[in-house]
Amino acid sequence: MSPEADTRHVLERFQEWRQRIDKRRAGLYIGLAVLAFVYLLPFEAGIMTALKSQSGYLTSSPLAPPLDSFTLGPWTEAWSALSGSFMNSLGFAVPAAILSAVLGSIAAHGLTNIDWKYQNLLFLLFVAGIFLPYQSVLVPLTRFWNAVDLHAILANLGPINVWTLPYMRDHYATILELIFTHTAYGIPIATLLFRSFYQELSTEMVEAARIDGATPTSVYTNIILPLSKPIFIVVFIYQFTSIWNGLLISLIVAGVGPAAPITVEVNKLAIAGEIPTYNTMMAGAFITAIPTLLIYIFFGDRFAQGVRGYG
Template sequence: MAVRSVYRSLLYALLIILSLFYLMPVYVMLITSLKPLDQITLSQMWELPHSLDFSSYQQAFERLSPNFMNSIYLVVPATLLSALLGSLNGYVLSKWKFKGADWIFTAILFGMFIPYQSILIPLIQFLREVGLYNTIPGLIFVHVVYGIPITTLMFRNFYASIPEEMIESAKIDGAGIFKIYQHIIVPLSITGFVVVGIWQFTNIWNEFLFAVTITTSSQQPIMVALQNLSGSQIVQWNVQMAGALLAALPTLLVYIFLGKFFVKGLLAGSVKG
């Protein structure tokens, strides 16, 4: 019994040390963001600020808030549209399988693993051609299209758990493809929509490559603006850390309140589910 309790305390000690390692960047980010620039010296890096100074938040907010709003205008419609499209695709690919449906599904899935660099040059040519280059609607379009594989995968796996008998008996009762979707599938996929919605929200909010290549200055989403903060001559670490926190806040809040669904999406995204 003594051996067991020693082993248990060791286990907790290890877990606490590792937790501190994972939390350290957050701690340093918080205290740095709350210090005035002259207190950010080599020797005081880990010390708490002498007095709370929110001016770096004010500065970060001034510089980032237009881009923050861009991200909102981007992420809300893009998330809704790609969830809807994924739900329809998942419905067809799980409940209305036609010949070759599984291979088409696999071919669609490949799209979520490609490095987006490999489609970027034609994509930008295309967006210029149709007048969507350097616009938020252009970015929405891009995220909806390249979101098809992951949202289809998540909904297809989700709908696979809806028993076939339910669909069959609805068909016998004379319900068609729309009625079944509307009255059986949609009411049962609230969790699915939450999981996919959170997943797309987080991914699109955090995305950088499309954002930095498709938009310039006033159209840029938050992550590009955050990256640009560090491009200035003198690095104001306090403003940068405040900016990083501001940029991370929406996804962090979603994680804190709906983390269970986030992890579900994470596991669903690993194909085999």
């Protein structure tokens, strides 16, 4: 190819390229990028600050990477303040998410194939529970857990006092209270998510099985349950995220004692008006966010699916 033809070729390619991205397109991408910057800004500033020493974040721009002030100190400090409550939160969020998903699944199955006039109405009453402002149950909830002493009940339940067993701690009773409470208030949304999934399942198979005389129980175990794996993941992710992230109910049930969840403990690192050490506070915020961020990064689609089902 002659040099002349080569130049012409390149120019043609350039013209083509310019036509493809017209000005509006470029503006669109600039807009998208600026917005992405704004949405990521608090994360970026947070990570940078959590990697700086105190003198480092006091003297450098919050967005600047830590150069000579790099330290992991804030992370170890925050972790030592939060590790116990991190375990507490795991200890109730995982079982409560599983339990509410299981109960939601069986309730949804029972409410999907209508064989009773008021079944839809009953489902409506389940769904209304999703929109409950927790404030309206807090005082009775405190009264309830005051009256029902789970610790004493479990101590007297079997032939031996469970609290004297090795590895048992007294505050596990409070963790159990958290599991029961979060399970109960998680059932409505779990039922809603399962039910919309079950409604979309092919009814043909279910109908055929029913005509063959299958009971609701055998339909559930033989047909519905094996198909439910994807929705179980969606519901588990949704429930785990909201239980882990929640503050109010956990604060009321567990308080600031040894069973305190991480969303309560992290507040000890700083609030407005006090003089916080921002590097430790940001590290603590990230530690609190890690489980849900990991879920979001690895199961983003499932997370979005649960979110959409809510509306």
